[in-house]
Amino acid sequence: MIKEEEKERVMQNSRYKWIALSNTSLGVFMATLNGNIVLISLPAIFRGIEINPMAPGSTVYLLWLLMGYTVVTATLLVSFGRISDIFGRARLYNLGFAIFTAASILLVFTPGKGNTGAAELVVLRLLQGVGAGFLFSNSTAILTDAFPPHQRGTAMGLNQILGIGGSLVGLVAGGLLADIHWRLVFLITVPVGLAGTVWAYLKLRDTGTVSQRQKIDWLGNGTFAVGLTILLLALTYGIMPYGQEKMGWGNPLVISGIMIGIILIIAFIYIELHTETPMFRLELFKIRAFAAGNLSLFLSSIARGGLQFMLIIWLQGIWLPLHGYSFEQTPLWAGIYMLPMMLGFFIIGPISGFLSDRYGARGFATTGMLISALAFILLTLLPANFNYLPFVIILLLAGVGMGMFAAPNTTAIMNTVPPEHRGASSGMRATLQNTGSALSMTLYFSILIIGLAHHLPAAMYQGLINAGVPAAAAAQVANLPPTGALFAAFLGYNPMAQLLPAAVLNQLPQASQQLVLGKLFFPELIAPAVMSSLHIAFYISTALSLIAAVASFLRGKKGLAVE
Incomplete structure (x- = not known):
């Protein structure tokens, strides 16, 4: 009788882990797709609400629609991950699905026109970012709880394929849907969100350690969220014109925002070192594999976070018009011509995740960063009006490098943390990744503007x-x-x-x-x-990728997996 009960329990756990993988992958795919889908569809959106984004005073709406989603998500991830450790990862993941879906529905039916309509879109995009924060901060923690150590790499590989794939599919989907009607850009996530919310509510459960007796570090949460938000916004506005200046780095609001943001981040670190229940578990960085994995993740995010944007500028501003495409056609075709990068990631991502379960993360993650560095160097060798075949090969290499790094590195990070801190650790990992991407956009756009x-x-x-x-x-x-x-x-x-x-x-x-x-x-x-500016950006990405490879190599041969 006992053996039968044990057998039934094992079978239930086996079924549950695949339910957890499919649901979290769906959530991450939807959230990342939504992050990029507006990049290509913005012209149709602005025409739909009858606003000229190039008119004076309208650029702020363009900037917030481009960056607001990422900024909100990045600043909330650690807080949401820590709260999930207390109240349950599956519960708050499901809440994120519901918030995201509700915001998507409201976006479809946005009533306003002109500046009012643009402001409504911005606010609802920020609300989507809140929902995405719950999804991103809990997905890897739920998978780590559900899968045994020897299968986590495979699970992370499949999950992150859909995560990265969503960001690339969003580029194409945005162009195709916007050609039909701009509201379809937001409608596409509604049925997926509704199905995912119901599915998560009925099927997901907390299988890991939940620390309900711990208190929420409100002071730490507040200083971190406010400090990082102010810092990212100041950096974002720094790339915009100010008065007669080409960029806004002399703007007193930008300067004060950077200073206040840095002061609050320093205050946050002090608070976390002196509170009994910190939000950001700094002691986890004493774990060698955890520290090395997160450092390499942060550096790689800076290296490649602005890559899509830079390549889109190259394609839309130069290459596609030179090859006969009208400027109105370039947003859609830029997404299509970047599909080889997605293909490289789709092929290598799950394979490297599966193999890292056997052979450890160090070799795959380090090699992935070295391949990424090679891809950046090769991009500097292309002329402005390149032949497409070499470009395809380089994009495939970039995708392969990303695929070899992503899943093994994430698995290695999550394998090393105690079960009761997996939500916070997942949030910390995602925060470093998203913050690196936001910094990358600011850095590379600044280089581009300075060169121009x-x-x-x-x-x-x-x-x-x-x-x-x-x-x-x-x-x-x-x-x-x-x-x-x-x-x-x-x-x-x-x-x-x-x-x-x-x-x-x-x-x-x-x-x-x-x-x-x-x-x-x-x-x-x-x-x-x-091209002069892009070469500088690619050289910086090469250097960051090489440093990330060194950091990844220093993680140790094979991190100790925590059950």
């Missing part, structure tokens, strides 16, 4: 003069902040149609109008400056 501000004015002025534009108008356009031109190309607008006043364009001869508004004029002007 240095090289573009002279090239723009000479090009416009040669096209017959009056000298005064040419000088005015050449000295505009390059952010406007980049955002225009990114959103699928013809940059020159946005930069040149209509009165000036209408006075030009027909041949000059066709030249300035053609597919070749803007890409050929910006190509030298963009």
